Amino acid sequence: MKTFDFIAIGGGSAGFNAARVAADLGKKVAVVDGAKTLGGLCILKGCMPSKTLLYATDVLHLAQHGRDFGLKIPSARVDMKRLHARKRAIIGEFADYRQQAMTSGKYSIFRESARFLDADTVELADGTKLRGKRFIIGTGSRVAVPPIPGLSDVDAWTSDDVLDLDHVPESVIVLGGGIVACELGQFLRRIGSRVVLIQRSPNILKDHSPAASEVVQQAFRDDGIDLHTDTKIESISRSARGISVRFRSSGRIVTRHAKHLFNALGRSPNTDGLDLEKAGVKLSDDGRIKTNRWQQTSQSHIYAGGDVCGPHDIVHLAVAQGELAARHAFGVKALKPIDPALLLNVVFTDPPLASIGIQESELQENNVPYAVATYPFDDHGKSILMNATRGYVKVIADRKRGRVLGAEIAGSQAGELIHCFSTPLAMKATVHDMLKAPWYHPTLAEILTYPLEDIAEQITAQ
Numbered sequence: 001m002k003t004f005d006f007i008a009i010g011g012g013s014a015g016f017n018a019a020r021v022a023a024d025l026g027k028k029v030a031v032v033d034g035a036k037t038l039g040g041l042c043i044l045k046g047c048m049p050s051k052t053l054l055y056a057t058d059v060l061h062l063a064q065h066g067r068d069f070g071l072k073i074p075s076a077r078v079d080m081k082r083l084h085a086r087k088r089a090i091i092g093e094f095a096d097y098r099q100q101a102m103t104s105g106k107y108s109i110f111r112e113s114a115r116f117l118d119a120d121t122v123e124l125a126d127g128t129k130l131r132g133k134r135f136i137i138g139t140g141s142r143v144a145v146p147p148i149p150g151l152s153d154v155d156a157w158t159s160d161d162v163l164d165l166d167h168v169p170e171s172v173i174v175l176g177g178g179i180v181a182c183e184l185g186q187f188l189r190r191i192g193s194r195v196v197l198i199q200r201s202p203n204i205l206k207d208h209s210p211a212a213s214e215v216v217q218q219a220f221r222d223d224g225i226d227l228h229t230d231t232k233i234e235s236i237s238r239s240a241r242g243i244s245v246r247f248r249s250s251g252r253i254v255t256r257h258a259k260h261l262f263n264a265l266g267r268s269p270n271t272d273g274l275d276l277e278k279a280g281v282k283l284s285d286d287g288r289i290k291t292n293r294w295q296q297t298s299q300s301h302i303y304a305g306g307d308v309c310g311p312h313d314i315v316h317l318a319v320a321q322g323e324l325a326a327r328h329a330f331g332v333k334a335l336k337p338i339d340p341a342l343l344l345n346v347v348f349t350d351p352p353l354a355s356i357g358i359q360e361s362e363l364q365e366n367n368v369p370y371a372v373a374t375y376p377f378d379d380h381g382k383s384i385l386m387n388a389t390r391g392y393v394k395v396i397a398d399r400k401r402g403r404v405l406g407a408e409i410a411g412s413q414a415g416e417l418i419h420c421f422s423t424p425l426a427m428k429a430t431v432h433d434m435l436k437a438p439w440y441h442p443t444l445a446e447i448l449t450y451p452l453e454d455i456a457e458q459i460t461a462q
């Protein structure tokens, strides 16, 4: 049996980065991954393919609205074969780069799935047994199939299928209103499909404020998406018209038909088949692996990172968790746990949403006084000339000193603009500190000075 200082089970964002750090610390490392293609979700079927496609439909949408800018663009349409080929080429390059890094000899790679025999040993599907002094479990997540009558009987698409389309589907019913449903539902609509989107809660993107969700909801309605919120799906069935979904909405039963069904109802952690009980690794109530602030599971030498433990399926967090776990496992000094007060979230719809830090709902729940100011994009020079007038920016700060606690942006370039707050939040800066910085004119970023100035005035007036 081979023995390693560190074994990463799963070579995605969490496992790969944990293994890289452990190898850099001079440890003997193994990565075990049972996937047909190495690279992990983000590169192969998550962030990168989805953003390649969404960027293309952002360009398409601008071209189709050329008239608004005084341009004559006779027609702009998607060429799905070319878009598909471009996505494959880009993802192929990213995957090659990652695969080279993984097979460079820095650590041993085992292309099999693993399961625990006990807290120190894993067995691979080919029967190989590996002993580890420390482990990280980074096995990721898979699409969930909730118990909705009929859902498991129809051949529903997942995000994997939508990301690999090489034609425009005539019509699609999207189940769910989370990030996957919204990003890819809008993509489908913008390439020309008829899209119905059915969300259970009163708003899509329910992890964001209702006001931010409404900015995207209005854009979806204007795009022609048949949007239904506050619903309860009763049943799904196959019909002569393809797929039919019956759901309750405002006390009425509504039925919608489409050629295809897209299940975007969430993801579940990949814990099945790992025999975690043999290793003594415990799960939380939500089925994810339970970890402490150093990413240790209930067995202190077994760590977990990424979607398998959460609490958020966000790639920079999976990377940070993997790196932290490896450093902690080998006693690197002066480590800091991941700060939940710096949570950063971006939704790549058009317009996009982004938030960082503590949001108003959390402060209200905890009765924490705060100062807040918002400013609309339709009153800002640069966004007006860009015809990007939907939405607003919001800054939240502590009421005494004006320390920035959080920000929310619903509108053009939100995913880029929100990073104006990353360093100030990490450095515990105040609105006054941020106002000392130069802000170039005319830029979109300059809009942020208005809520910052508003809060500075609120504090002076106290």
Ligand SMILES: Cc1cc2nc3c(=O)[nH]c(=O)nc-3n(C[C@H](O)[C@H](O)[C@H](O)COP(=O)(O)OP(=O)(O)OC[C@H]3O[C@@H](n4cnc5c(N)ncnc54)[C@H](O)[C@@H]3O)c2cc1C
Pocket: 009, 010, 011, 012, 013, 014, 015, 032, 033, 034, 035, 039, 040, 041, 042, 043, 045, 046, 047, 048, 050, 051, 112, 113, 114, 115, 138, 139, 140, 141, 159, 180, 270, 273, 274, 305, 306, 307, 308, 312, 313, 314, 315, 316, 318
């Ligand atoms: C459509 C889509 C778009 C997304 N877009 C974004 C985005 O824009 N930004 C963002 O931050 N996040 C995004 N995400 C989320 C992000 O992709 C994930 O949070 C992240 O990739 C998870 O990384 P991970 O290391 O936990 O898992 P993965 O990258 O999934 O890695 C898990 C690895 O474990 C392997 N494995 C599983 N079981 C076993 C086993 N028993 N033995 C051995 N190996 C095993 C798998 O083969 C896989 O390679 C998106 C997700 C989706 C679905």
Ligand SMILES: NC(=O)c1ccc[n+]([C@@H]2O[C@H](COP(=O)([O-])OP(=O)(O)OC[C@H]3O[C@@H](n4cnc5c(N)ncnc54)[C@H](O)[C@@H]3O)[C@@H](O)[C@H]2O)c1
Pocket: 146, 148, 175, 176, 177, 178, 179, 180, 181, 183, 198, 199, 200, 201, 205, 206, 231, 232, 233, 264, 265, 266, 267, 312, 313, 314, 346, 347, 348
């Ligand atoms: N831009 C990004 O960072 C990005 C992009 C894509 C995915 N992701 C991550 O991937 C993860 C998975 O995303 P997701 O959108 O698949 O899952 P999700 O859990 O975020 O969303 C699922 C949605 O489906 C709804 N839903 C559940 N059951 C329902 C029912 N019976 N009827 C109607 N609606 C129902 C839920 O209310 C929820 O809004 C997320 O955690 C997300 O953070 C991130």
